[in-house]
Amino acid sequence: MTAIDKSHGARHSTSRQPPRRRGSATAPSTTPTTTPTTTTPTPTQLPRTTATDPAEMLRQMMRIRRFEEKCAELYSDTKIRGFLHLCIGEEATAVGVMSALAPTDAVLSTYREHGHALARGLSMDSIMAEMFGKVTGCSRGRGGSMHLFDASRRFYGGNAIVAGGLPVAVGLALADHMNGRPNVTACIFGDGAMAEGEFHESANLAALWKLPVLFCCENNGYAMGTALARTHAETDLAARAASYGMVAWAVDGMDVEAVAEATRRAVAQIRGGGGPCFLELRTYRFRAHSMYDPDRYRDKSEIEQWKRADPIPALTGRLLSSGTLTDADLRRWSAEIGAEIEAAITAADQGELEPVADLTRFVTSEANRTGGPW
Ligand SMILES: Cc1ncc(C[n+]2csc(CCOP(=O)(O)OP(=O)(O)O)c2C)c(N)n1
Ligand SMILES: [Mg+2]
Numbered sequence: 068m069t070a071i072d073k074s075h076g077a078r079h080s081t082s083r084q085p086p087r088r089r090g091s092a093t094a095p096s097t098t099p100t101t102t103p104t105t106t107t108p109t110p111t112q113l114p115r116t117t118a119t120d121p122a123e124m125l126r127q128m129m130r131i132r133r134f135e136e137k138c139a140e141l142y143s144d145t146k147i148r149g150f151l152h153l154c155i156g157e158e159a160t161a162v163g164v165m166s167a168l169a170p171t172d173a174v175l176s177t178y179r180e181h182g183h184a185l186a187r188g189l190s191m192d193s194i195m196a197e198m199f200g201k202v203t204g205c206s207r208g209r210g211g212s213m214h215l216f217d218a219s220r221r222f223y224g225g226n227a228i229v230a231g232g233l234p235v236a237v238g239l240a241l242a243d244h245m246n247g248r249p250n251v252t253a254c255i256f257g258d259g260a261m262a263e264g265e266f267h268e269s270a271n272l273a274a275l276w277k278l279p280v281l282f283c284c285e286n287n288g289y290a291m292g293t294a295l296a297r298t299h300a301e302t303d304l305a306a307r308a309a310s311y312g313m314v315a316w317a318v319d320g321m322d323v324e325a326v327a328e329a330t331r332r333a334v335a336q337i338r339g340g341g342g343p344c345f346l347e348l349r350t351y352r353f354r355a356h357s358m359y360d361p362d363r364y365r366d367k368s369e370i371e372q373w374k375r376a377d378p379i380p381a382l383t384g385r386l387l388s389s390g391t392l393t394d395a396d397l398r399r400w401s402a403e404i405g406a407e408i409e410a411a412i413t414a415a416d417q418g419e420l421e422p423v424a425d426l427t428r429f430v431t432s433e434a435n436r437t438g439g440p441w
Pocket of ligand 1: 177179227228229230256257258259260261285287289290291356
C-alpha cells in the first residue's frame with residue numbers, strides 16, 4: 068500500500084497530485100512508503116523506535132505556520148527585508164525530521180528554513196531579530212531569513228546556494244566519523260538540488276565512505292517556477308539516490324507521523340554504521356516560491372487540491388476525534404503561540420543594529436582587522 072500517488076513521479080507530467088490521506092479508503096498507511104526500486108531493507112523491516120508525541124508535533128507545526136503567516140505581514144510592512152521564502156504547507160517535513168534527531172546530531176538546511184530552525188530549537192526571538200537585521204539575531208543580523216545559524220544547536224544554516232549545504236554535511240559527517248562520535252548529520256535540501264553536481268558528489272562520497280549522513284530531500288515538485296519533470300530526466304528521486312548504493316525511501320511528506328517514523332528508522336540505521344540514508348519527502352508549498360514570485364506556473368486548482376492534504380487540519384482532526392486533544396488545548400496553544408510571536412516582534416523591534424564600526428568583523432580575519440601579520 069502506498070501513501071504516495073504514483074502519478075507524482077510520472078515522467079513528463081507537470082501536474083502534481085497530493086498523496087492520498089491516511090484514514091481514506093484508499094491509503095490507510097501509517098508507515099513511510101518505500102520505492103519499489105531499492106533493494107535495501109524497508110522502514111517496516113527495521114526495529115521500531117519510540118514514538119514521538121503527535122500532539123506535540125501538531126503544536127510545533129501550528130507554531131511554525133503562525134510564525135510564517137506573521138512574517139509575510141511583516142514583510143509587507145517592510146519590517147523584514149531582503150528575501151523571504153515561506154514553508155507554509157511543508158511544516159510536517161520540518162517537524163517530523165527534527166523530532167527524530169538527537170541534540171548532538173548536526174543539521175544543514177536551505178533558504179526555506181524557518182520551520183527547520185524553529186523545530187530544531189532556535190529561539191523565536193533570535194530568528195525574528197535575525198530577520199529584522201538586528202545584532203540580537205542568531206547570525207547577528209548579517210544573514211537574514213536565508214542564513215539562520217546556531218552552532219550551539221548544531222544548526223549549520225540556512226544556505227542561499229541551492230545544494231550548498233550538501234558538501235558541508237558530508238564534511239561534518241566525515242569529521243564525526245573520523246573522531247568516532249556517534250552523530251548523524253541531517254542535510255535538508257529541495258528537489259532542485261538534485262539537479263546540481265554537488266548532490267551527486269556528496270551522495271557518492273557519503274555512500275563510498277559509509278558516512279553518517281541523512282539526506283532529506285523536500286520534494287515540493289518545483290524549483291522556483293520550474294516543475295520537476297521539466298528539469299529531471301528521472302523524476303523518481305528516491306530511485307536516483309538508491310543508485311548510489313544507499314538506502315532510499317519515498318515518504319508522504321504531508322504526514323508528520325510518517326516523516327518522523329521514517330526519520331527515526333533511517334537515523335537508527337545510520338547510527339548503527341549502515342552508511343547514509345536518503346528520504347524523499349513528498350510535500351507541497353502552498354505559497355509562492357518567495358515574496359517576489361507571482362506564482363503563475365501552476366494551476367490554482369493544483370494548490371487547492373494539495374491544501375486538502377494540509378498536515379495541520381488532518382492531524383488536528385485525528386487527535387480531536389481520538390480524544391487525545393480538546394478544543395481547550397487548541398485555544399490555549401493558539402494564545403501561547405500568539406503571545407510568543409508578539410514578544411519576538413517587540414524584542415526584535417527594540418534590538419540594535421550592528422555598529423558600522425563592526426562592519427568587517429567576521430568578514431576578514433580578526434588578525435587582519437587589527438593590523439595583523441599581512
Ligand atoms: C547554485 C544556485 N543556482 C541557482 C540558484 C537560484 N535559485 C534559488 S532557489 C532555486 C530553486 C531551488 O528549488 P528547490 O531546491 O526545489 O527548493 P524549493 O525552493 O522548492 O524549496 C534556484 C534555482 C541558487 N540560489 N543557487
Ligand atoms: Mg522544490
